[in-house]
Each structure stands twice: as C-alpha cells, then as structure tokens.
Amino acid sequence: xxxxxxxxxxxxxxxxxxxxxxxxxxxxxxxxxxxxxxxxxxxxxxxxxxxxxxxxxxxxxxxxxxxxxxxxxxxxxxxxxxxxxxxxxxxxxxxxxxxxxxxxxxxxxxxxxxxxxxxxxxxxxxxxxxxxxxxxxxxxxxxxxxxxxxxxxxxxxxxxxxxxxxxxxxxxxxxxxxxxxxxxxxxxxxxxxxxxxxxxxxxxxxxxxxxxxxxxxxxxxxxxxxxxxxxxxxxxxxxxxxxxxxxxxxxxxxxxxxxxxxxxxxxxxxxxxxxxxxxxxxxxxxxxxxxxxxxxxxxxxxxxxxxxxxxxxxxxxxxxxxxxxxxxxxxxxxxxxxxxxxxxxxxxxxxxxxxxxxxxxxxxxxxxxxxxxxxxxxxxxxxxxxxxxxxxxxxxxxxxxxxxxxxxxxxxxxxxxxxxxxxxxxxxxxxxxxxxxxxxxxxxxxxxxxxxxxxxxxxxxxxxxxxxxxxxxxxxxxxxxxxxxxxxxxxxxxxxxxxxxxxxxxxxxxxxxxxxxxxxxxxxxxxxxxxxxxxxxxxxxxxxxxxxxxxxx
Numbered sequence: 001x002x003x004x005x006x007x008x009x010x011x012x013x014x015x016x017x018x019x020x021x022x023x024x025x026x027x028x029x030x031x032x033x034x035x036x037x038x039x040x041x042x043x044x045x046x047x048x049x050x051x052x053x054x055x056x057x058x059x060x061x062x063x064x065x066x067x068x069x070x071x072x073x074x075x076x077x078x079x080x081x082x083x084x085x086x087x088x089x090x091x092x093x094x095x096x097x098x099x100x101x102x103x104x105x106x107x108x109x110x111x112x113x114x115x116x117x118x119x120x121x122x123x124x125x126x127x128x129x130x131x132x133x134x135x136x137x138x139x140x141x142x143x144x145x146x147x148x149x150x151x152x153x154x155x156x157x158x159x160x161x162x163x164x165x166x167x168x169x170x171x172x173x174x175x176x177x178x179x180x181x182x183x184x185x186x187x188x189x190x191x192x193x194x195x196x197x198x199x200x201x202x203x204x205x206x207x208x209x210x211x212x213x214x215x216x217x218x219x220x221x222x223x224x225x226x227x228x229x230x231x232x233x234x235x236x237x238x239x240x241x242x243x244x245x246x247x248x249x250x251x252x253x254x255x256x257x258x259x260x261x262x263x264x265x266x267x268x269x270x271x272x273x274x275x276x277x278x279x280x281x282x283x284x285x286x287x288x289x290x291x292x293x294x295x296x297x298x299x300x301x302x303x304x305x306x307x308x309x310x311x312x313x314x315x316x317x318x319x320x321x322x323x324x325x326x327x328x329x330x331x332x333x334x335x336x337x338x339x340x341x342x343x344x345x346x347x348x349x350x351x352x353x354x355x356x357x358x359x360x361x362x363x364x365x366x367x368x369x370x371x372x373x374x375x376x377x378x379x380x381x382x383x384x385x386x387x388x389x390x391x392x393x394x395x396x397x398x399x400x401x402x403x404x405x406x407x408x409x410x411x412x413x414x415x416x417x418x419x420x421x422x423x424x425x426x427x428x429x430x431x432x433x434x435x436x437x438x439x440x441x442x443x444x445x446x447x448x449x450x451x452x453x454x455x456x457x458x459x460x461x462x463x464x465x466x467x468x469x470x471x472x473x474x475x476x477x478x479x480x481x482x483x484x485x486x487x488x489x490x491x492x493x494x495x496x497x498x499x500x501x502x503x504x505x506x507x508x509x510x511x512x513x514x515x516x517x518x519x520x521x522x523x524x525x526x527x528x529x530x531x532x533x534x535x536x537x538x539x540x541x542x543x544x545x546x547x548x549x550x551x552x553x
Contacts, residue, residue, distance in 0.1 A: 011074045011078050015082050015086070027043060029054065030048050036119060038348030045136075045140040047148045050150070069089065073086075084535070084542070089406065091243075091536070109161065109165040110156055112152045116148070120141065120179060120183070124182075124187075125327075126351070135196075138183060139198055146206070149209060153216055160225045162227070162489075168486060170214070180203045180206065182332060183199070228489045242411070254450065255447050255454070259444060259451065262444045265440055266444065269433055269440065282437065283437070287370035289434075291375075294362050298329075304381070304382035308383055308388070308424070317427065317523060319523070321396075327357045327358070331343070331359040331360060331361040332359070340361060341361055341372050342358065342360045344356060346394040346395075347395050349398040358386065368477065376435045377435075379430045380435060383421050385417065389421075393417070397530060407539070410497035411504060412532075413497075415499075416501065416530075418499060419505045422439070448469060449498060452488060452495065467481045504537045512544055528543060
C-alpha cells in the first residue's frame with residue numbers, strides 16, 4: 001500500500017515527502033538546532049549526543065537521503081524551487097564529508113560550550129513562550145548536561161586537539177558558570193518560587209560536573225598540537241567546494257588589489273575632511289564625535305536601525321515585513337570575551353513573530369567607545385546588521401525552503417550585508433564624507449581579512465603576523481585583533497567572505513542588469529537575494545536565471 005501510494009506521486013510530491021521525513025529525523029538527532037529554528041516542543045527539553053558517533057549519524061543521515069533522492073526522484077520532473085533544494089542537498093553532503101574527514105574540527109576543538117551556551121542564551125532572551133515554560137525547559141537541559149559533557153570528552157580519547165583552541169575552550173568553560181548565574185539571577189521574582197528553587201538546585205548540582213570538565217581541559221592541554229592551519233591543499237579544496245568561481249590565489253590577489261585601492265581612496269577623502277592631517281588623525285577626529293556613555297551609544301544604535309527600516313520602505317528598496325522585530329541590547333558578560341564588538345542573533349524560522357537580537361559589547365575601556373560606536377559609523381552598522389543587511393535578509397529567507405539552511409553560504413550572507421553599506425550610501429541614507437571614510441575604513445578591514453584568511457588557512461602566516469597586520473592596516477586594537485584572529489583560525493574561508501561576497505554580488509547585479517535591460521528593477525534584485533539568503537553565489541545566479549526567464553514569459 002505504501003509503495004503503491006509512493007509510485008502514484010509526482011516528482012515534486014515525492015521530494016516534498018522525502019524532505020519532511022529527513023528534517024523530522026534531523027531534528028530528533030539535533031534538538032538544539034530545532035530550538036534555534038523555533039521548534040520548541042519537545043526539542044527545548046533535549047540535548048544532542050556529544051560524541052563522534054553523533055556526528056557520523058548526521059553525516060550518514062544526509063548521505064542516505066541524498067542517495068534516496070537520486071534513486072527515486074526524477075530531477076527533470078521537479079519545479080525550479082525543488083531543483084534548487086536538490087542541488088543544495090548534494091552540495092551539503094560534499095561539504096559535510098569534507099568537514100568530517102578533512103577539516104576535523106570535531107576532534108581538534110574541545111569547546112563543548114560554544115553551541116550549548118548560545119542556545120541557552122537564546123532561550124532566556126527571546127520571549128517566544130512564557131518565562132516559566134522556558135525555565136522549565138532550561139532546567140531539563142541543565143539536567144542532561146553532565147551526560148553530554150561526558151560524551152563530548154570521548155571524542156578526544158585518541159586525538160590531539162589544537163593547543164590554541166584548547167586554551168579558548170578553557171576560557172569558555174570558565175565563563176559558562178556566569179551564564180548559569182545570569183539565568184538564575186535574572187529570573188528571581190519573575191517565576192514562581194518553587195520553579196526558581198528547582199533552577200537554583202539544578203545549577204548548584206552542576207558545580208561538580210563543570211569542575212570535572214575543567215580539570216579534563218587543563219589535563220588535555222598537555223597533549224595538544226600547535227598546528228591549527230588547514231593547509232594549502234585542503235583550503236583550496238574548501239574554496240572549490242564553495243563554487244566561488246575563483247582560486248584561493250586569485251582571491252588573495254583580489255584582497256591585495258582592494259587593500260591598495262581602498263587605502264588610496266581613504267587618503268583622498270581624509271584630505272578633503274581635514275587638509276594637512278594624516279588619515280590616523282582624521283579617524284581620531286571622527287571617533288571623538290561619539291556618544292558620551294555606552295547607554296547613549298546603545299540608544300543611538302537602536303534609532304539608526306529604525307531609521308534604516310523606514311528609509312527602505314519609503315524608497316521601495318526592498319520588501320519589509322512590519323511584524324518582524326529586532327531588539328538591541330548589551331552583550332552578556334559571558335559572551336563578551338568572544339564577541340569583541342557586536343553580533344546579531346538571527347530570528348528563529350518558526351517563531352511568530354520573528355524576533356532578532358543585536359548585541360553590542362561594552363568596551364573594557366570607555367575611552368574606546370568611539371572606536372566602533374561613533375556617530376559616523378553607527379548608520380553603517382545599522383545598514384550592515386539590520387536593514388537591509390543581516391536581519392532583513394534572515395527574516396525574509398526564513399520564509400523560503402528550510403533546505404536552504406544546509407547551504408552555509410557565507411559569501412551571500414556577509415557579502416550581502418557589506419554590499420548594503422555601499423548601496424545605501426548610493427541612495428543617500430548614509431551620507432557625509434565622515435561616514436564614507438568610516439565605510440572605506442571598514443572595507444579596508446574586510447580586504448585585510450581576505451589576505452589574512454587565505455595566508456593563515458594555507459599556513460603561510462603566523463598568528464602574531466595576522467594580529468600585527470590587522471593592527472597596522474585596519475587600525476584595530478591589539479585586544480580586538482587578537483580576538484579576531486583567534487576566531488579566524490577556527491573558521492577558514494569565513495573572514496574572506498565579506499568583501500569577496502560584496503564583489504561577487506556587485507558583479508551579479510551587473511549581469512542581471514545586462515540580461516534584463518530596461519526591465520531591471522532594483523527591488524526585484526534585492527528581494528530575490530533576501531529570499532534566497534542562504535544560497536551560495538553559484539546557486540543564486542541560477543535562481544536569477546530562473547526568475548528572469550519567468551519575467552520574459
């Protein structure tokens with residue numbers, strides 16, 4: 001009966017069923033991911049397995065469904081959206097195999113709290129359910145944490161993790177009790193005393209497992225490896241897997257070209273702002289025009305983001321859904337060591353309404369406030385992070401196929417936000433030589449990221465050389481540069497995606513203009529990207545080909 005029913009379905013119906021079945025199984029194995037997407041019952045009460053076998057199971061699950069897809073479904077019978085999903089799943093399997101067999105972060109990076117801390121923070125900060133219900137689920141996850149940590153440690157019984165990443169993991173583990181106490185302290189008086197008592201008892205019971213885990217990390221440090229670079233051959237394979245249309249050498253050359261040209265442009269604009277003063281002096285002048293307190297800076301950030309949203313709607317630049325909300329707040333202390341400046345927590349796919357959280361890190365020295373929160377930079381930040389950058393793209397993309405979540409296309413996510421900075425200046429939302437100078441200065445940072453990312457990942461640049469280059473070329477403090485490079489070592493290919501992604505999107509815009517001629521519409525271009533924000537540039541180009549073909553007919 002089941003087989004007969006399956007045979008009666010057309011290709012699209014078969015594929016939709018297969019995708020639903022695959023996602024249900026994936027959520028069962030990865031409840032934290034389900035929570036992140038806004039699927040809370042029963043997933044908020046569960047943790048994944050922590051061992052290597054769990055990662056193998058995920059890989060085999062994807063492999064099984066890609067094989068079934070190819071064996072039972074006719075690609076030619078699929079509509080355009082499902083053809084895109086097919087290609088995403090094929091590429092996701094290739095990338096997952098590379099990550100497991102060649103990148104091997106699961107046995108090189110002993111940070112057990114990266115994902116766990118993030119999901120707990122999301123549960124306490126996002127108002128997707130009554131606080132009592134969220135705390136009940138957090139307690140359930142707390143109770144499962146000792147088992148998860150024990151399973152996690154088993155990954156490293158026969159491997160040597162990276163020393164640098166072990167040191168970062170120790171810092172992370174030192175901060176996690178702060179998160180737990182933050183949850184306890186922030187809910188006192190907000191939930192029934194009996195529930196809060198359970199929360200306190202559970203957190204207290206975690207003291208011993210956390211201490212045991214910390215001892216394990218410190219012991220682990222004695223059998224680590226100094227080598228963290230991916231290496232030239234593997235990095236090149238990663239770049240080709242991403243279908244960027246360039247080799248790592250060509251990307252590196254592009255970074256050098258941009259750095260040279262942007263520095264020249266920065267010097268010219270600085271001379272226009274303050275003739276006779278150096279670029280460094282002009283930047284100091286701009287940075288001095290900043291809010292006096294961190295709270296004022298936080299309010300200025302909120303106002304700029306709301307202003308950007310209104311500007312997009314009034315000028316018909318892109319589609320905005322009024323019900324989607326963005327909250328701006330200070331970075332919690334436990335996250336501050338790994339988020340030197342700011343970060344965006346994207347809205348969950350299934351939450352209604354969709355709510356994003358933009359966190360801003362309080363500088364250790366208030367004298368550094370103007371470094372990133374000066375008035376000339378705040379509007380650029382609002383565009384990049386909120387409207388029409390990350391938040392808008394994330395909220396719109398949440399309305400497209402869930403399969404797109406497997407694409408991991410940093411060039412069309414970070415690249416889009418960087419493109420938006422230039423585009424909104426073209427429209428006049430970001431105006432003035434000071435803002436233009438800060439935008440170019442940020443672009444120089446992204447050019448340096450390309451160079452550093454390629455050279456670090458290929459093993460051609462040391463950690464200290466990368467820190468020094470960021471300080472000298474991008475003007476970042478040693479504290480900030482060190483935090484940046486630590487993150488770069490764990491995410492090869494990500495830092496280069498900002499400026500390279502913008503470069504590729506600008507090239508794609510010209511391609512679409514050429515094909516559409518007088519029928520070209522900027523809102524169409526922007527809406528197509530925001531609706532497909534997770535897709536890599538190669539698949540995004542195919543989507544535009546499909547959409548422009550439909551417009552012709």
